[in-house]
Amino acid sequence: MSESAIRAEIFNILSSVQGIGKVYDYDRWAADWSAFINLFKTVIAGKEHIRGFEIVRIAATAAYDDNAEETITHQYRIRGYMSLKDADATEKTFNNLIEEIRDKFRFNFSLNGKCEFAGPVSVDVIDVRTFGSVLCHYCELTLPVHELYTS
Numbered sequence: 001m002s003e004s005a006i007r008a009e010i011f012n013i014l015s016s017v018q019g020i021g022k023v024y025d026y027d028r029w030a031a032d033w034s035a036f037i038n039l040f041k042t043v044i045a046g047k048e049h050i051r052g053f054e055i056v057r058i059a060a061t062a063a064y065d066d067n068a069e070e071t072i073t074h075q076y077r078i079r080g081y082m083s084l085k086d087a088d089a090t091e092k093t094f095n096n097l098i099e100e101i102r103d104k105f106r107f108n109f110s111l112n113g114k115c116e117f118a119g120p121v122s123v124d125v126i127d128v129r130t131f132g133s134v135l136c137h138y139c140e141l142t143l144p145v146h147e148l149y150t151s
Helices: 003-015 033-038 090-105
Strands: 022-024 041-044 047-064 069-083 122-131 134-150
Touching: 003 022, 003 047, 003 069, 003 090, 003 134, 033 122, 033 134, 047 134, 069 090, 090 122, 090 134
Parallel strands: 022 047
Antiparallel strands: 041 047, 047 069, 069 134, 122 134
């Protein structure tokens, strides 16, 4: 088990969600908003959309167990972006996508053998944000992952 293997598996699981858009296994940044938004442009059902997710480790705490094992708890933040179109009721589409992500991780307690224990996925933020002049749905999900080191 390693942080890089855990992150790669989170990426693989997210990428398997139908209609997820672009997925990045690191925090994306750009000097201006239009360049940032371009990172998440994709074509879904023949139409260009802003839709994507990025995986960021926001914390890693450690504790020793009684039998000389170390448990590391990684906290992964999964941020999502999707273009908003009121006439298409995209708020419902975005929430369905969030639930599909949660379903992919639900009961996958070892992230396909990459960790000791993972989950559940918490939805910390669902919001509407403006990136430059583009109105988007935005979410922050948190996935706790426990990694065990033995001597």
